[in-house]
Amino acid sequence: MKTEEVLKVEHVSFRYEKENVLEDVTFSVRKGAFLGLVGPNGSGKSTLLKCILGLLKPQQGNISLFGTPISEFKEWHRVGFVSQKANSFNTGFPATVYEVVASGLTAKLGLFRFLTAREKQAVMEAIEAVGMAKFHKQNIGELSGGQQQRVFIARAIVSKPELLILDEPTVGVDVHHVQSFYNMLDELNRRLGITLLLVTHDVGTITEKVTHVACLNKHLYFHGKADEFAQLQDHDLSKFYGHHLHVLSHQH
Numbered sequence: 001m002k003t004e005e006v007l008k009v010e011h012v013s014f015r016y017e018k019e020n021v022l023e024d025v026t027f028s029v030r031k032g033a034f035l036g037l038v039g040p041n042g043s044g045k046s047t048l049l050k051c052i053l054g055l056l057k058p059q060q061g062n063i064s065l066f067g068t069p070i071s072e073f074k075e076w077h078r079v080g081f082v083s084q085k086a087n088s089f090n091t092g093f094p095a096t097v098y099e100v101v102a103s104g105l106t107a108k109l110g111l112f113r114f115l116t117a118r119e120k121q122a123v124m125e126a127i128e129a130v131g132m133a134k135f136h137k138q139n140i141g142e143l144s145g146g147q148q149q150r151v152f153i154a155r156a157i158v159s160k161p162e163l164l165i166l167d168e169p170t171v172g173v174d175v176h177h178v179q180s181f182y183n184m185l186d187e188l189n190r191r192l193g194i195t196l197l198l199v200t201h202d203v204g205t206i207t208e209k210v211t212h213v214a215c216l217n218k219h220l221y222f223h224g225k226a227d228e229f230a231q232l233q234d235h236d237l238s239k240f241y242g243h244h245l246h247v248l249s250h251q252h
Contacts, residue, residue, distance in 0.1 A: 004031040005067065006163050006195045007052065012061035014047055020218060021047045022058070027214050027223045031162070034189040034196045036206035036226070039216040045199050048216065049167055052197075053081060065163070080156035080164040080194075082149070084171040097143070097151050098136045101126055104155035126158040127151075129192065130184055146173035146181060153184075157194065164188070165197045178202070182209045 007029040014022040021044045029035050039045050050056040052063055054070050063070045066078060095103075102115060102123045115123070127136050130150040135143065140151055149169055156164060166185070170178050186209050189196050200206055206213060206226070213229040215222035222229060 005029070006031050006033075006065070007197065008062075008064040008067075009048075009052070010062045010064075012048070012051060012058045012063060014044070014051060014056065014058045022051075023218050025061070025216065025220045027220055029163075029195060029197060029212070031195055032189075032193060033212055034186070034210045035198065035212045035214060036210035037197060037199045037214045037216060038201070038203055038206065043217040045216055046167065049165060049199065052165065053079070077159050078162045080159070080161035082152050082156050082164070082166045082169055084168050093141055095140055096137055097127060097132055097140055097154075098123060100140050100151055101154045101158050104158040122160070123158055126154040129157065129188060130154045144174065144177075146170075146177045149173055149181070150184065153188075157188065157192070161194065163195045163197065165199075167199045168201065169198070170200065170202065185209065 005028050009028065010026050012022055012025045013020070025044075025048065037045055037048070047056065051058050052065075052070075054073065057071075065073050066075070068075075102119075104126070105115070105119060105123070124133070124136065127133050130153050132147065132150050132154060135147065140148055143151065153164075153166070153169070169185075170181055173181055185196060185198065188194050189211075196210075198206070198210065207230040208226075210226050212224065213222065213226055214220060215229070222232070
């Protein structure tokens with residue numbers, strides 16, 4: 001049986017006025033995959049995410065989610081998104097971890113509705129899945145950047161999405177906690193079966209955690225399995241990135 005295609009990007013090109021940002025980008029993500037999307041600043045990663053989320057419309061090409069063209073896709077509860085929130089979050093925001101995660105059900109349930117026992121359980125399960133159970137009564141503004149980002153991931157997965165898209169989620173995360181953060185994402189992918197699309201600059205880490213890699217710099221220069229990407233030589237990566245790049249492994 002063929003594995004379901006969760007995301008399909010076909011010959012997508014996008015430009016802002018006269019500047020080409022994406023040029024003929026084609027790749028797909030199958031159910032259960034953990035794709036790391038890498039590339040230098042200005043490579044078009046954020047623009048591609050906006051196209052995938054339906055916020056921008058490509059001038060050329062097509063994007064489908066779960067077999068449905070973006071223009072017709074309505075089941076957005078099947079897609080979770082986490083941005084670089086930890087880097088700019090208002091630490092004075094008066095809400096507990098539990099309340100922030102519970103707000104992730106609002107789109108599905110509507111405002112001003114009391115949670116059922118099952119929904120309350122789902123909130124706690126999401127908090128536990130990201131390792132934040134002991135902080136569930138704490139004000140989110142009192143947490144570190146990495147802890148806040150875990151809470152935002154819990155908020156994104158509380159409605160049980162099938163695809164979770166993360167845009168540079170380790171921005172604002174203390175360098176000493178980045179590895180445990182990636183371990184948590186790996187656990188979400190393996191144990192909960194969530195398909196992940198991770199945008200990151202951390203090339204060394206993704207080769208150890210993700211199943212597939214896509215390397216973007218306007219064009220898609222590489223798309224394949226993580227072990228194939230790990231075997232690329234430094235000069236190949238430098239060609240992709242447009243400058244010298246050396247991959248460091250985070251394994252101990």
